[in-house]
Amino acid sequence: MPRPLKNKLPPLSQEDIDIGENITRYRKQKGLTQVQLAAQIGITQKLISDYETGRVRLNAEMIIRLSQALEVSSDTILGISPVEDASPVSLKISQRMRKIESLPPFDQKALLKTIDNALKGAGMDSSNSSGE
Template sequence: MDGRNDMKLAQMEEIGKHIANYRKKAGMTQLELAAKTDLSLQHIGYIENGRRQVTLKTLINITNALEVNLSTFFLGIERADDQVGQLVTKLEYHPKKETYLTIFNAILDASSD
């Protein structure tokens, strides 16, 4: 798979996780969200698991059901991206860069097992 497809999949997963987090904060089940959005329970599950692309119309429908402003919804995702960017910048210029990269890679490899 090329890098663009990997990025798309990661973005779908991130959006899905974000929807699940907001749904849980609202004290709502997937079934309740499905009912409020006229989507199937299976569709909500696929979205939350990053296995289904979300159209803008569907995302607006979901955020309205969760009573979350669309810009607020994306703000959390942008903050996470900013944190990663700041970490990469710090790492790029750190004198022990190679050591830290080796450690981070080992952690990531161990967590994916």
């Protein structure tokens, strides 16, 4: 059993570190559900939920696995490095974009043209052409 420290450790500079919130933020930025992230790492969705809500503490291996799956540094997940903030993307939109990217180029072009027309009809100008 470890001995108690005689001297108190200095407080961390960031008192509001919430590792669970960081996991949730980067999981959603990647457009992943808890189930998808869990499958990618090889654990259960319940465990992902427990990490995100702070019910379970991360061990070193899980920090590494999450940082690799979410493509952010371990320091970012732990709240040591500044938050790598990207504009949040809707999970539904992100999932649909992945499906569109898996279509053949001809089908992608046709679908993007349909989306461009819908946006134009809604009074929103599409800045990218459907030919990309």
